[in-house]
Structures are given as C-alpha cells and as structure tokens.
Amino acid sequence: MIVGLLLLLAGLTAPPKTHTVEIRGMEFHPAVLTVAVGDTIVWINRDIVPHTATAKGQTRWDTGQLVQGQVWRYVARRAGAARYVCTFHPTMHGKVVIR
C-alpha cells in the first residue's frame, strides 16, 4: 500500500527537463522561457557573432562570451523570474521564469 502511494507520488513529480534557448538572427528563441525548479536551461549561439546571456538585477548568472556553436548550461535551482540581456548587443532581451 505505502509502496503503491510512493510510486504514485513519484509519477506525479515530473522528471527534470532540459530546455534550449537558441540565439539566432540576433534574438533569443524563445524570448520568454518558463521552466520548473530542477530543470536545465541550455543557451546555444547559432549566430556568426558572439553573444552573452547575462541576468539583470538581483539574479546573478552570466553565460560569458558564447561564440558560434558554443553552449552554456544553467540549472534552475530556485523559483523566480529574471530578465537578461546580451552585454554586447543591449537591444537583445530575454526572460526566464522558474516555477
């Protein structure tokens, strides 16, 4: 019985997912990404020119320079929302929501 309940609970808790933000054509795709705590976010730069994805405000994470084809992984540990920019191209914006 208890084992059965545990299995049921385990089934309700979705396993962590990996989400990808593609940087192409000088934009973040998707520009707004919603993930669950425990999920992994991967940024990949498909453009010829280097970019960054750099959190603004209180959240602190930064991909640093990503050249063409380079990826950076971030594990979403705490719920919250963060806006981010490319420090090289301040007209490029994105947002991550962690639930």
Next chain:
Amino acid sequence: MLPIAMTLALTAVLQAQAPAPAPAPDLSDPEVAHVAVTANSIDIDMAKLVPSHTTNAAVRQFATTMITDHTAVNAQAGALATKLGVTPKDNAVSESLQTGATSARASLEPLHGAAFDRAYMDHEVGYHQAVLDAIDKLLVPTTENAELRKLLVDVRPAIATHLEHAKHLRSQLAAPARTGK
C-alpha cells in the same frame, strides 16, 4: 557631415541606377566578397580610433562590439571564400567605400571627448544604414553563389542590430554645449 560623406560613398553607387530603372551594378561574386570584406574592415578600423579619443564607457563598449562582430564576419567570409575558391576582387564599389572611409576618418581624428562621441556615433548610424541598403539593393540581388548569398542574408540582422544600438546610443549623448550663441 561625417555620416553624409560616408553614406554618399555607398549610396552614390546605389543611386546611380535611380533615375532610370537600370539594373544595380553587376558585381561578380569575387567583387561582392571584396565589398563585404572591405565594409567590415572599415568599421573595425574606425572602432580602433575610439579608445584613444573618448572615455565614454558606452561608446567604448559599442566600439568593442563592432571590432568583435565585424572580425567574426570577416573570418566567416574568408573561410567561405577559401572553400569556394573565390579570390576577393577590388572593384568600383569597394574603392568608393574606401575613399569615403578615408575622409570620414580624417574628420574624426582631430575630435576628442563628447564631440568625438557624437561624430563617431553619427558616422556609425549612417554607415550601418548604408551597409544595410547595400546588402538589400546591391549585394544580395547580384550574388550568384547560394552560400555567399546566405552569408550576406545571415549577416543582415547583426548589421540591423548595430544600427539600432548606434541610434539608441546617439540619442543618449548630450547635445553640444551652446557657447557664444
């Protein structure tokens, strides 16, 4: 005045066809490659002036981005030219670009501080607008090789972003101090 000198160099070629619906200058692919490489190199050289002419952090960051991006594009263009066996060939368009760059540089060189910031950012707005026009009206239509054309199309959003960045930065700069007027 600066962006005008620069923009004229490019648009003179584009507008040559304006009166009659004559075709744009028919450049060969090696000539297109040369125009692309020249256009990138000009903006890199202009950006290299910046650190010794201003302490404005935003302008310096913009110039660093110009060097990084146009260098990356030229590396890609060079790799593609090698792959395609294309040797970039000098032509009237790249020569007029170079002439415009030389005069723009001569006007920027004596300036420092806020006056330099305004003149440089004016130049960058005009230059990136002219390059966008050249990509759309001249380079893409005339390019035969699909990979070379794709490279031009892929580069376009970066140039458009530089233009927006330049316009925004220019609008943030203070107007010149009104002395004696």
